[in-house]
Amino acid sequence: MTIALPVQVLIDGTPVQLPPGHSVAAALALRPPGCSRTSVTGERRAPFCGMGICHECRVLVDGRRRLACQTLCTDGMAIDTRDNPAGGPP
Amino acid sequence: MSLRESHCDLLIVGAGPAGMAAALAAAPAGLAVTLVDDNIHPGGQIWRDGPGVALPPLARQHRDALARHPNIRVLCGTRVVGLGGPAAPGHAPALLLEDAERGWAQHSRRLLLCNGARELLLPFPGWTLPGVTGAGGLQALVKGGVPVRGQRIVIAGTGPLLLAAADTARKAGAQVVRIAEQASWQALAAFALQLPRWPAKALQAATLIHPRWRAASHVLQAEGAGALERVRLQRGPHQETLACDRLACGFGLVPNTQLGQLLGCELNERQGLRVDHLMATTVPGVHAAGECTGFGGSERALLQGAIAGHAVAGDTARAQALLPRLARWEGFADLLHAQFPLSPAVRQLAAPDTLVCRCEDVPHHALAGRTGWIDAKLHTRCGMGACQGRVCGAATQVLFGWTPAPPRHLLSPTRIGTLAQETD
Numbered sequence: 187m188t189i190a191l192p193v194q195v196l197i198d199g200t201p202v203q204l205p206p207g208h209s210v211a212a213a214l215a216l217r218p219p220g221c222s223r224t225s226v227t228g229e230r231r232a233p234f235c236g237m238g239i240c241h242e243c244r245v246l247v248d249g250r251r252r253l254a255c256q257t258l259c260t261d262g263m264a265i266d267t268r269d270n271p272a273g274g275p276p
Numbered sequence: 277m278s279l280r281e282s283h284c285d286l287l288i289v290g291a292g293p294a295g296m297a298a299a300l301a302a303a304p305a306g307l308a309v310t311l312v313d314d315n316i317h318p319g320g321q322i323w324r325d326g327p328g329v330a331l332p333p334l335a336r337q338h339r340d341a342l343a344r345h346p347n348i349r350v351l352c353g354t355r356v357v358g359l360g361g362p363a364a365p366g367h368a369p370a371l372l373l374e375d376a377e378r379g380w381a382q383h384s385r386r387l388l389l390c391n392g393a394r395e396l397l398l399p400f401p402g403w404t405l406p407g408v409t410g411a412g413g414l415q416a417l418v419k420g421g422v423p424v425r426g427q428r429i430v431i432a433g434t435g436p437l438l439l440a441a442a443d444t445a446r447k448a449g450a451q452v453v454r455i456a457e458q459a460s461w462q463a464l465a466a467f468a469l470q471l472p473r474w475p476a477k478a479l480q481a482a483t484l485i486h487p488r489w490r491a492a493s494h495v496l497q498a499e500g501a502g503a504l505e506r507v508r509l510q511r512g513p514h515q516e517t518l519a520c521d522r523l524a525c526g527f528g529l530v531p532n533t534q535l536g537q538l539l540g541c542e543l544n545e546r547q548g549l550r551v552d553h554l555m556a557t558t559v560p561g562v563h564a565a566g567e568c569t570g571f572g573g574s575e576r577a578l579l580q581g582a583i584a585g586h587a588v589a590g591d592t593a594r595a596q597a598l599l600p601r602l603a604r605w606e607g608f609a610d611l612l613h614a615q616f617p618l619s620p621a622v623r624q625l626a627a628p629d630t631l632v633c634r635c636e637d638v639p640h641h642a643l644a645g646r647t648g649w650i651d652a653k654l655h656t657r658c659g660m661g662a663c664q665g666r667v668c669g670a671a672t673q674v675l676f677g678w679t680p681a682p683p684r685h686l687l688s689p690t691r692i693g694t695l696a697q698e699t700d
Binding site: 204205207208209211212215216218219220221225226227229230231232233234235236237238239240241242244250251252255256257258 | 316321327408413416421422423502504635636637661666688689
């Protein structure tokens with residue numbers, strides 16, 4: 187029998203543990219209200235469409251822009267919801 | 277080392293029921309099939325895999341069957357971002373693909389679009405608050421592991437998807453405090469009376485009926501400081517305010533036609549990609565199957581996918597043998613399209629300061645005076661953000677009757693490395 191070890195990710199520098207196989211959106215939700223980005227007028231936003239359409243859940247994952255709902259958490263992953271300046275250029 | 281170009285016989289975009297069925301139909305003929313999907317696992321929306329879901333047996337069978345074919349290459353986490361440069365004569369258009377690591381031009385003899393459908397997401401006051409999601413969106417997030425145990429959830433909008441979303445939330449331990457369906461009881465009864473023509477659907481509907489389901493009801497406003505705290509609803513002639521942790525709203529489905537339109541494919545009267553009886557679009561070498569040809573459910577998508585797969589592999593007889601079964605499910609699709617028209621009230625939920633374009637934060641009042649989609653884009657940046665109008669384009673079609681212009685090259689944000697490689 188294999189034991190599924192928890193995965194640890196950093197969200198804005200804070201360690202968060204969760205079971206393997208979870209999306210980055212799931213990791214964000216462990217820190218309510220689970221925000222992912224700041225909009226061009228400064229509103230905080232969270233995952234919305236859940237299926238890679240709306241791009242509300244875009245975050246920086248290890249320095250690259252990824253969609254939280256379509257990205258799997260891996261051990262040691264650094265997720266940043268802050269350094270996504272004002273929605274960023276498209 | 278990064279791969280600049282890749283070649284296959286059949287490229288299938290979208291690994292939901294249609295794409296999986298197509299790959300399995302085409303593979304026995306020996307075609308080199310590449311199946312790409314931007315999600316973490318194959319399955320599309322209805323068969324989405326993850327820690328928050330137990331896959332239905334039919335989905336598992338399709339997944340296992342894909343793995344048994346060495347000539348089917350499944351690439352998840354892979355997105356079509358645009359056009360991939362010139363194609364060989366007689367081949368399908370080449371596409372520019374990108375995954376987490378690299379980008380490349382994917383060439384194929386034949387291309388099959390199984391892009392599925394997305395939710396129609398309509399603006400209302402408070403819809404940008406954290407805690408508000410799509411209805412299918414909530415389902416997808418829960419399947420991916422978003423915890424909802426013990427949370428109070430309101431679901432609103434229209435169509436059978438609301439009940440399916442409530443079922444997923446309930447199984448994940450949430451308390452569904454209201455399902456607000458905008459259609460009238462009369463419309464729902466008319467729908468229910470037709471259902472016995474598709475016994476499996478009638479049975480499914482019976483298991484999904486929820487005690488908190490109300491007709492002639494719709495969302496008015498989501499409220500909270502920094503995050504959702506409560507929802508105001510219209511319920512028949514009365515209003516109610518419910519405290520909740522999540523609000524999930526879906527107003528129907530919209531076929532994903534952006535890639536097809538980029539390639540020049542024509543649309544049909546269901547706002548899907550137009551196909552002939554063997555699933556060929558109006559562009560040579562390009563086929564389409566499933567919800568992107570006009571939504572109609574997974575049974576229809578499976579049949580359209582299998583027909584497309586057989587047809588591309590040259591087995592027209594086997595493709596045609598499936599047409600009578602497809603006709604039955606096209607009837608179900610007709611029923612879905614006819615029974616849940618949006619009420620005038622639901623089309624007018626946004627207040628003047630409600631943001632319509634969530635990417636560029638464009639409020640309703642900035643759009644109300646514009647003459648059309650292009651005029652709005654040029655003057656307000658509506659539809660010019662990261663989602664490229666996938667949300668607000670469909671919304672403004674409902675709100676203002678605008679027809680979004682067909683997309684151009686680069687369908688979504690793309691890494692500069694992918695583009696630099698393209699022009700090497």
